[in-house]
Structures are given as structure tokens and as C-alpha cells.
Amino acid sequence: MNTIYLIMKFFKGIKIHVAFLIIMMTFSIFLGVIAYGTVKYITIGRDFIDSSEVKEGYYYCDRALYDEESDCLYEDEVKEVYRKFDAQVEKLKNNENVEKVLYTKTANPLDYNEKSTNIILYSEELLEAFPELKKYGVDFKENESACILGSRMFNQISEGEKIELTFYSPEKHTRTFDVVGHLDFPYPIIKISGCGTYLDFSHIIEYSGYFIIMKETEENIRMLEEIALVAPYYNMIIVFKDGVESEVRESILSELEDSGTWAPVSEVYDNTAAQIENKIKENTPRIFFLLCISSIAFFSTSILLINKKNRENSIYYLCGCSKRKNTLIVFISLCMISAVPVLLNIVFVKLWPYLQWKGLANFDSILITGDVIPFILMYFLITVLITVCALLIPSAGRSPIVYLKGVER
Amino acid sequence: MIKLEDVKKIYKMGTDKFYALDGVSLEINKGEFVSIQGASGSGKTTLLNIMGCLDNFEEGSYYLDDVDIRRLNDSKKSKIRNKKIGFVFQDFALINSKSVLFNIMLPLLFSDVPFRKIKKLAAIAAEKVGIKDQVHKKANQLSGGQRQRVAIARAIVNDPEIILADEPTGALDSKTSEQIMLLLKQLNESGITVIVVTHDDKVAGYCGRHLFISDGKLV
Numbered sequence: 010m011n012t013i014y015l016i017m018k019f020f021k022g023i024k025i026h027v028a029f030l031i032i033m034m035t036f037s038i039f040l041g042v043i044a045y046g047t048v049k050y051i052t053i054g055r056d057f058i059d060s061s062e063v064k065e066g067y068y069y070c071d072r073a074l075y076d077e078e079s080d081c082l083y084e085d086e087v088k089e090v091y092r093k094f095d096a097q098v099e100k101l102k103n104n105e106n107v108e109k110v111l112y113t114k115t116a117n118p119l120d121y122n123e124k125s126t127n128i129i130l131y132s133e134e135l136l137e138a139f140p141e142l143k144k145y146g147v148d149f150k151e152n153e154s155a156c157i158l159g160s161r162m163f164n165q166i167s168e169g170e171k172i173e174l175t176f177y178s179p180e181k182h183t184r185t186f187d188v189v190g191h192l193d194f195p196y197p198i199i200k201i202s203g204c205g206t207y208l209d210f211s212h213i214i215e216y217s218g219y220f221i222i223m224k225e226t227e228e229n230i231r232m233l234e235e236i237a238l239v240a241p242y243y244n245m246i247i248v249f250k251d252g253v254e255s256e257v258r259e260s261i262l263s264e265l266e267d268s269g270t271w272a273p274v275s276e277v278y279d280n281t282a283a284q285i286e287n288k289i290k291e292n293t294p295r296i297f298f299l300l301c302i303s304s305i306a307f308f309s310t311s312i313l314l315i316n317k318k319n320r321e322n323s324i325y326y327l328c329g330c331s332k333r334k335n336t337l338i339v340f341i342s343l344c345m346i347s348a349v350p351v352l353l354n355i356v357f358v359k360l361w362p363y364l365q366w367k368g369l370a371n372f373d374s375i376l377i378t379g380d381v382i383p384f385i386l387m388y389f390l391i392t393v394l395i396t397v398c399a400l401l402i403p404s405a406g407r408s409p410i411v412y413l414k415g416v417e418r
Numbered sequence: 419m420i421k422l423e424d425v426k427k428i429y430k431m432g433t434d435k436f437y438a439l440d441g442v443s444l445e446i447n448k449g450e451f452v453s454i455q456g457a458s459g460s461g462k463t464t465l466l467n468i469m470g471c472l473d474n475f476e477e478g479s480y481y482l483d484d485v486d487i488r489r490l491n492d493s494k495k496s497k498i499r500n501k502k503i504g505f506v507f508q509d510f511a512l513i514n515s516k517s518v519l520f521n522i523m524l525p526l527l528f529s530d531v532p533f534r535k536i537k538k539l540a541a542i543a544a545e546k547v548g549i550k551d552q553v554h555k556k557a558n559q560l561s562g563g564q565r566q567r568v569a570i571a572r573a574i575v576n577d578p579e580i581i582l583a584d585e586p587t588g589a590l591d592s593k594t595s596e597q598i599m600l601l602l603k604q605l606n607e608s609g610i611t612v613i614v615v616t617h618d619d620k621v622a623g624y625c626g627r628h629l630f631i632s633d634g635k636l637v
Contacts, residue, residue, distance in 0.1 A: 010533035011526075022515065321513050327472065328524040328572070329500020331493040409499075410472040413511070 012338065019342040023314050027346055030310050034350035037303035038385060042354055044292035045384065046375035048285060053197060053376065054210025055281045058274065062138040063111060066248035066274045068212065070204035071097065073268035075243045087238070094241045101245075106253045106261065111135045112245040113201050114225065116233040120175045124162055128174075128233065129198060130225035138248070145193045149224055152189050154232075157222040159192035161366045174221070182236035192222065194362045195376050202242040208272050210281040213246075216376060218366065246274060304392045311343055311396045326409035340397050351389045355382055419579070419611060420446040420469060425478035427464050427634070438464045439475065440634035446627075448579070451606040452613045453622035456631035462615045463584055465631065469613065470503050470582045471495040483579075500528050504573025504581045504610075506602075508588035510565040514558035518549065518568050521557055525576040543575040544568075547601060563594035570601055574610070581605060583614045587621055599624045 020027060058064060071094065078090045094112075101110045113135065116128040136142060147157055158166060166172050168190055176182045192198075195216040203212035223229055233239050249258050262271050315322075322335055357364075361377040364370035427439040438461045446452055456462045467473035468480060471487055480487045482498065490498070504525070505511065512521045522540040531539065544553050547567040552560060557568060566586060573581050583602060587595035595618075603624050606612040616622055630637045 011528070011531075011536070014533060015527055018516070018520070321516075324511055324513055325524065325528070326496070327499070327505050327511055329496050329528040329576075331496035331528075333493055334496070334528065408467075408473045410467045413472075 012334070012341075015338050016342050016345070019318070019338060020345075023317070026310055026314060030307055030346055031349045033306050034303045034347060035353050037299040038350050038354045038388065039357065040299055041296045041388070042358060042377060042381050042385070043372065043375060044296045045381045046372070046377040047292065048288045049378060049380065050216075050374050050376040051210060051281060051285045051288065053195065053216075054214045055278065055285060057139060057141045057197065057199070057214050058210060058278045058281065060139075060141045062109075063246045063248055063274050064278060066111075066246045067262060067271050068201075068208055068274055068277055069245050069247055069262075069265055069269055069271040071243045071245075071265075071269040072204060075204070078243070084238070087240075091239070091241060094243055098245065101247060101261075104261065106249055106257050108248045108250045109134045109138065110245050110247055111138055111201065112241055113199060114230075114239050114241045116176075116223075116237040116239045119237065120177065121162065121172070126160065126162075126174075126219050126221060128156070128223050128237075129159075129200070129220045130223050130229065130233075130239070131199065132225040135199060135225075138246075139199055142197075142199065145197055146190050147192065147222060148190060150189050152187055153224055153226050154229060155187040155189040155223075157190045157192055158188055159196045159198065159220040159222055160218045161194075161362060163188075163191065163221075172221075176236040184232070184236065186221075186223075192220075195378065196220070198222075200242065201244045201246060204244065204270070206270070208277045208280060209284060210277065212244075213277065247271075300388065304388075304395075307347060307392055308396050308399065311346075312400065315339060315400050320413075323409065323413035326412060336397065336401060339400060340393070343393050343396055347389055347393055351385055354385055358382060358385075419448045419483060420444075421479075421481040422465075422469070423479045423481075425465075425468060425475050425480060427461070427468065427473070427475045428477075437634045439468070441478070442631075442634070442636055443478075444629065444636060446611065446613065448611055449606070449609055450611055450613075451603065451624070451626045452611075452629060453625035453627070454613065454615045454629045454631060455617060455619075455622055457617065460631045461634040462631050464634075466582050466584050466613065466615045469580075470505060471499050472505075496528070500525055500576060502579045504570075504576065504578040506566065506569050506573050506581060506583035506586045508585035510557075510562075510569045510589075512557040512565055512568055512572075515556060517553065518544065518555055518557055518560065519553040521568055522553070522571045522575050524572060529576055531576075540571075540575055543571040546574065547571045561594075562590050563597065566590060566594075566598050567601070570598070570605075574605060578610065580611045580613065583612065585616055586614060587616070587618065595621065 074090055074094055078087055081087045081090060098110050098112060101107050111134060114130045116130065119126060119128065136147065149155055156172065158172065163172065166188055168188055170188050171185045172188050173183055173185050176184065196218040198215045198217045198220050199213060200215045201213055230239060265271055325335055358377055358379060358381055361370060422442055422444050425439055425442045426437060429436045429438055442465060454462045454465060464473065468475050487495065519537065519540055522543050523536050526536045526539055541553060544550050547570050549564055549567045549571065552564060557565060560568065581602065586602065587598055590598060599621055602612050602614065614621060614625060622628055
């Protein structure tokens, strides 16, 4: 209690300095967190590809089917295009040189508590090809008809419970599904949905937060087709068998080129890795500069504060305060100053999923996860330790009276 | 109670050595009222600082209640300063921006006394030295005499065995000096050992034993 009282007294008369430091450090750490988030946004995608079995595969976008669907007026016509996609997939799967064909389908539209959501279907092959999915909670636990909830809006539904969903195609249909798990933040979804001349991770992975994941089984497809449109994204990843000659591979791909475009997944990976490198190059000097400036501000302001309190400290020594105790008071006081910005930023990181969900923190292409917290704490410790060490140097090896005389001079 | 044996305090100036204390040996018993007199630079303040565990020395031994002070680390010396010794300085050594009460409370804040008792004990000490009504004022709002009373209150608040006073009246007028010395005499009569460093014979006149120091040696 006595020490707490002395710590409280430490802040008397220096409130403005302390407020300045807190604001500056909070802002610098916040910008650091945001910069980390821009890199994290891409690295999660890169890690998905890196750990997958599709790195040697080819990303194929069937533009012809996509255009054909756009021209359709009636549901039957659309379904015909879907069937063509299925036939295309089937044809490729039956090719003796093809190991696997990965794609996703979605069943929509549907409603949960008046909020729009979608079902995305993953094949067994896709689940095997992206082992990273399991890390985020995609595990059907041998329940083929169950679903995994991929949004914060389902948080009140626990594993083992049932979820009731309403489909609107063409009339209202309600179905109940077993829930076997929740997708973890940032709710990564393998979508394989984008097309373009420049492909990166975002064409394969999306952080959505509006999907319910189900397994693509014949039974599930049949059940969903009764009540909704089960649509493919017209893109796929084709993985050839080991040892397939390049001529054979190229002939299959050139055949596909008639109706779409393809690119090696390695190119997608390389583009993603280059983006990370660019982001790091772009952000590091700015953030390093800001953090250095705030550390220097903390360091120099702390030294000024302590110098201002040197006479007080020397009188503390006369009254029986040991150097250890005085160091403890200074250390805790400085920790309290720098702990405020650290805590504010940690609270921000922890609240981020909620703020994003509520639309209160809509930064583009930023993903803030708890991974950044150790870096925040490291910054806090380094800054405080360097400052306290610098503050101890003047009193090291000096007797209390030498210290007092030094202060008075 | 206090025993110094051949204590030497040496300052090195380049290759030269300056003996601030040059083989000082002395004994002071419990309850004594001792003055240490000498010219400026004779080493009297250095001797007081060593007795108060505020300064280190290079050679010799210092025993306080049979404890070899030279062998103690900073924490243990601080504890001794806190529990056994009270200091009174010429320039008062108060924290001017803080209240009188806070200044008096300081030694208690570094002791094991529970926080709830600290203010009460500080108020008692303030009453003893006659500044009860000034406790909520800032130290820099008081007169010199009042400030020295605050310093004395701070020195006695922890119920010490020894009070070390370095020129306690150096910054005060003669009337206030007399009051302060009477206060120190009163404290000595209550059983506290008081050691006063002074160059003023009148101040030394209040003491029962007189030590003289010249060029770092007791004479």
C-alpha cells in the first residue's frame, strides 16, 4: 500500500507529460497494429496455399460458362449451365492424367434471423487438399450431413445443437442442420471464385464471415437442390498426377483455353508472396520510424520526468528508501504510463472481430488477429527496460549523499 | 552504540589522494548529545554522513549496534537509515512541492508501518515539534524555522535511536536557532542520541560532549 501511494505521488505534477506520452504511444502502436494487419491479411492466404496440395496445380476459370450464365433469363437455363460445369469437371476427373479437380459450390439464398447467408460446399478432396482448414475448425467429425458455422452471428449456437435455416428459392423452405463446429476468426473460406489476368490468394481464399460450410455429398446436393440453387463458381484447380509429361499437361490446358483462362497455382503463390514483400517494404520504414519516435519520446520524457524528480528521489534515499525500492517505484510508474497505450491497443485487437462485424472498423484488406499481441508486449518491454536502465545509470555506484549533492549541483 | 575504528575516506583526484577522513576512531554511547566541530573542509560532514550510512569509506570499520556497516549492501543500509537514524540538514532537505504531512510521512512510507497508521503517526510527530497546524501547507510555504521543525518531525517520526544534524541552525536566525536546539535537547532527554555537526560554539554549547576535527583527524 505504501509503495502504491508513492507510485501515485510519482504522477503528481506530470499529468500533461504523461497524457502526451500516452497519446503518442497509442497512436504509434495503433499504426503498427494496422500495418501488421495489412501483412497478416495476405499471409493467412499465402499459408493456405503453401500448406496445400495444390501448389503444383493449375487455376482454371471457365469464362465461357460464366458468360453463358449471365445471358440466361430463366432458372432452367441457368441450371443447364451448371450441368455443363459438372460435365466439365467430370470429364477432367475421368482423365487418367488428372489427380484431382477442386472447386466449390454455393447454395443460396437463405436467411438466418433475417440476415442473409450462404452455404458453401466442400468436397472431401478439397478438405484434404487444404489441411489449413482444419486449423480454423473445419472438421465434420464424420457427420456427412452436418454443417460448420462460419460467422459471428451464429455464436449463440453451440456445437451439437441444431440450426434452422430458411431458403427462398422459389418459396420459403425451412431445413434443420446439425452443427458440428464453428469456423474461427477470420472465417477463411476456400472459394476459388475469382477470374483475371493477375491472380493472387484472394481468388482462392476469402475472409467472409457469411458462410455455412457443408460437405459436398450426393445426398446433401440432392437435399439442397430441392430447396435452393446450388451454383458453382465456374473456376477450379486442376492437379495433375505425378510424372505427367509436360506435353500432355499442356495439351489438356490448351484444350481448356478454348473456353477460359488458366494460370499455375505457383504463380498465384508467387504473386501473393510478392504482395507480402511489397507490403513489408512499404510499411516497415514508416512504422519503424513512428515506433522509434514514440520510443524516443517515451525515453526522453521519462528522463526529463525523472530528472525533475531527482531531488525527490535523493530525499527518499535519506529517509531510508533503497535503490531497489526506488527503481521499483520508477519501473512500475513507467510501466503504468506505457501500459495504457499497450492495453488500449490490445483491447482494440481483441475487439476487432466484433468491430468489424458491426461495421465499425471497415478497413480494406486488413486482418487484425491476436498474433500481433506478443509484438505489442515486446515493444512495451523493450521500451520500458531501456528507459529504466538508462535512468539507473546516474545512480549506479553512487552513495545517497553523492547522489543528493549531484542533484543539488 | 556507534564505534568507528581507523576510518579513512579518500577522494582520488587524478593520481593524488585527498584524505577527507584520515584514521578516525571514536565511540558514542546511547543517549549522548555530541557536537562535532571543525573548520570548513575539516571532514565533519563527511564523518556525519558515514555515521548516517549515507556515504561509503575506503578503510577502517564502522559498527552501529555491533553491526559491521561496511559489509552491508544498499538495501540493508537503507533499512538501518530508515529504522535507526533521523537526519536534519542545514538546507532542510524537504520536498518543497509536497505537503508538510507528506514530508513527515516519508520515512514511514519506506518502513513496515501499515499505511492506515502513517498519517496518524506523522500528525503526532508534527504536534511534538509544534507544527500541527501547518501539516496541509506545502513545505515551501513555511518559514525557515518551521521547515527545520518539519525536518525534525520527519527525523523522529520513525522513532529513531539516533538523530544526525548537519548544521541544523545554519540557515536560521539566532532566536529560531535557539528554539531548534532546545527541541533537539528535548529529544536527547527523551533518550535519543543526538549528534550535531556545527562550527558555531553557541550551538555546540547545548551538547554534553564535544569532538573537534581538523584535516580529517579527531583532535
